[in-house]
Amino acid sequence: MAKDKDIAIKVENVSKLFSIPHEKHATLKASALNIFSKRSYTEFSALRDVSFEVKKGEFFGIIGRNGCGKSTLLKIIAGIYLPTSGKITYDGRISPFLELGVGFNPELTARENIFLGGSILGLTRKELEASFDKIVEFAELQDFIDMKFKNFSSGMQVRLAFALAIYAHAEILLMDEVLAVGDSNFQSKCLEEFNSYREQGKTIVLVTHDITIVQRYCDRAMLLRNGKIVNIGKPEDVGNEYMLQNMSDEEKRILEEREEGDEKSVSRNKDVSITGVEFLDTEGQVRSVFKTGEDITARIHYFTKQPIEKPVFGVAIHTQDGIHISGPNTRTSDIRIPEICGKGYIDFTIKKAPLFTGAYNLTVALFDWNLSIPYSFQEQRYIFRIRSADTNQYGVVKLEISWKI
Amino acid sequence: MKSLQSLKYYGLVRELTLTDFKLKYKASFFGYLWSLGKPLMLFGVLLVVFTSFFKMGGAIPNYPVYLLLGIVLWTYFVEATFSSMASIVGKGDLIRKVYFPRIILTISASVTALITLLLNLVVVLIFMIFSKVSPSVNSPLLFLLLIEFFVLTSGVSLLLASLFVRFRDIAHIWEICAQAMFYATPILYPLSMVPGEFGKVLMLSPIAQIIQDSRYVLITTETGTVFNTLSFPFSLIPYSLSFIIFIIGYWIFQKEASKFAEEI
Numbered sequence: 001m002a003k004d005k006d007i008a009i010k011v012e013n014v015s016k017l018f019s020i021p022h023e024k025h026a027t028l029k030a031s032a033l034n035i036f037s038k039r040s041y042t043e044f045s046a047l048r049d050v051s052f053e054v055k056k057g058e059f060f061g062i063i064g065r066n067g068c069g070k071s072t073l074l075k076i077i078a079g080i081y082l083p084t085s086g087k088i089t090y091d092g093r094i095s096p097f098l099e100l101g102v103g104f105n106p107e108l109t110a111r112e113n114i115f116l117g118g119s120i121l122g123l124t125r126k127e128l129e130a131s132f133d134k135i136v137e138f139a140e141l142q143d144f145i146d147m148k149f150k151n152f153s154s155g156m157q158v159r160l161a162f163a164l165a166i167y168a169h170a171e172i173l174l175m176d177e178v179l180a181v182g183d184s185n186f187q188s189k190c191l192e193e194f195n196s197y198r199e200q201g202k203t204i205v206l207v208t209h210d211i212t213i214v215q216r217y218c219d220r221a222m223l224l225r226n227g228k229i230v231n232i233g234k235p236e237d238v239g240n241e242y243m244l245q246n247m248s249d250e251e252k253r254i255l256e257e258r259e260e261g262d263e264k265s266v267s268r269n270k271d272v273s274i275t276g277v278e279f280l281d282t283e284g285q286v287r288s289v290f291k292t293g294e295d296i297t298a299r300i301h302y303f304t305k306q307p308i309e310k311p312v313f314g315v316a317i318h319t320q321d322g323i324h325i326s327g328p329n330t331r332t333s334d335i336r337i338p339e340i341c342g343k344g345y346i347d348f349t350i351k352k353a354p355l356f357t358g359a360y361n362l363t364v365a366l367f368d369w370n371l372s373i374p375y376s377f378q379e380q381r382y383i384f385r386i387r388s389a390d391t392n393q394y395g396v397v398k399l400e401i402s403w404k405i
Numbered sequence: 406m407k408s409l410q411s412l413k414y415y416g417l418v419r420e421l422t423l424t425d426f427k428l429k430y431k432a433s434f435f436g437y438l439w440s441l442g443k444p445l446m447l448f449g450v451l452l453v454v455f456t457s458f459f460k461m462g463g464a465i466p467n468y469p470v471y472l473l474l475g476i477v478l479w480t481y482f483v484e485a486t487f488s489s490m491a492s493i494v495g496k497g498d499l500i501r502k503v504y505f506p507r508i509i510l511t512i513s514a515s516v517t518a519l520i521t522l523l524l525n526l527v528v529v530l531i532f533m534i535f536s537k538v539s540p541s542v543n544s545p546l547l548f549l550l551l552i553e554f555f556v557l558t559s560g561v562s563l564l565l566a567s568l569f570v571r572f573r574d575i576a577h578i579w580e581i582c583a584q585a586m587f588y589a590t591p592i593l594y595p596l597s598m599v600p601g602e603f604g605k606v607l608m609l610s611p612i613a614q615i616i617q618d619s620r621y622v623l624i625t626t627e628t629g630t631v632f633n634t635l636s637f638p639f640s641l642i643p644y645s646l647s648f649i650i651f652i653i654g655y656w657i658f659q660k661e662a663s664k665f666a667e668e669i
Contacts, residue, residue: 079504096504119417
């Protein structure tokens, strides 16, 4: 078939089953004693009937959460694991490694490591000698070439490893989460190099859980979940589906967390209490994961036996690291509440929440007018999360910004 | 096709062996001399015990060199098998992250030990010159014996390395076996001291055959070898055993190799 000429990797119905013995008979004695008893296994199916094709010259991303089988799949493609069933065919020389710096020895110099690491990647001494200068130049390590690898900074180590990988002359490059290391300067250099790789008709398969890299660099992406392909196609669509999947998973978890946390409720006054907080979106739906720029409403439910005159509701928002982002209360916001009694709620809304990806803790409190009596004070008890699709800014808070030259 | 691919990895064997050597003697003042220390020490002790106390070697011409050669060869066998046994498990990180023929690791551990043996044989040669042992016309045959020894040792190593992935007590078992084999091999004592039938059984071992043959071609023709101990068809047993053991070791290793990454 003419079409097959463009295919670099063809994965057909690949499944991988790990048999995890309940008791590992790591000693001969143990297995001799158990030779007649049936060994019990837990079977774990890491990949189920996975089929896809990667075209030549494509930058292909595989994305998914921890344990979804993406690394297992890459190991099978690299030949490190054998599939339980199914078949993989390649057209082109494949890089047999998944991580940078595999086989480097910290006691050797950079020069020695290039030859050692290179031969592990299947290069001959001749090939290595020919590209030695290029490798050193790319890694920007000309002055350190005879220094011991262990004395390199981690950035230098990564640079050397990446330079070697780039010059390994494979037609299909497999990479597992490599871009997480190195300074941003070097990262972009690597990605540029990937791009020129692609122009030479070489194929890159990258496994990651970073949506931004997939969306920015990949031509096509695949989403795995529990060993199955959920989606395969445009990186934007696949990335968004991954994000949605994470959102709904996290909602479940937060709900569970909250149920567990109920007994820990701290109420200073039995007659007055904040009975709970719900997070609502603009449509009034209860949610706990929001997107950057959405309105987030915290509905604070309270209950008092006696009427309280001029109460003040206060909230505080903290990051998980304990950074206090904001702490408004009704009094400083010029809201006067004459009296509350019985059951009720008050809505606190963060408009167009300018927060980036992360979890945020909400503290809610109920005071008297002078802020001297805390009727109820629940410190950092409520959690909401933000998932940001914005990749143009990093940090905690999204600022309104402009540039001018 | 497959063997062609393995040829490509010849460079890897060399690099791994070089690295082993560099690291082994790194930052030690005497470097390689340390690996001579062990056999020489054993040699010294045994020489005193067996020439002064027991007067066992008396019948053999040039007994000290004869003893040294035996010890050096035996040391190679022990070191090669022990370092190869751990070669797969010790490089678990590499195996989980990159694909290359796994046999490379075990072979390069064997080659490292072989290089040490060759260096030690130079020392034996120096001893021979001092003891005024005149080399016989058969001396070049030592080369063939060393090839046989390497094949045998690699076979045992491959078997041990693949078993060690699954059963860690192989290390202890092998230690005991090696000790028993040391005494069951005519290294210290001349074969002539062993009562007839036992001597024949001992000579069935390829290690005994290699050590005795080496002594025969290098030092003295007045030593028991397979050919003057066993009758014709039986005398071929130790030679063929070397190669049979290699084939078994290789076969088991290759059968297990694809699962190493998961089992380590």
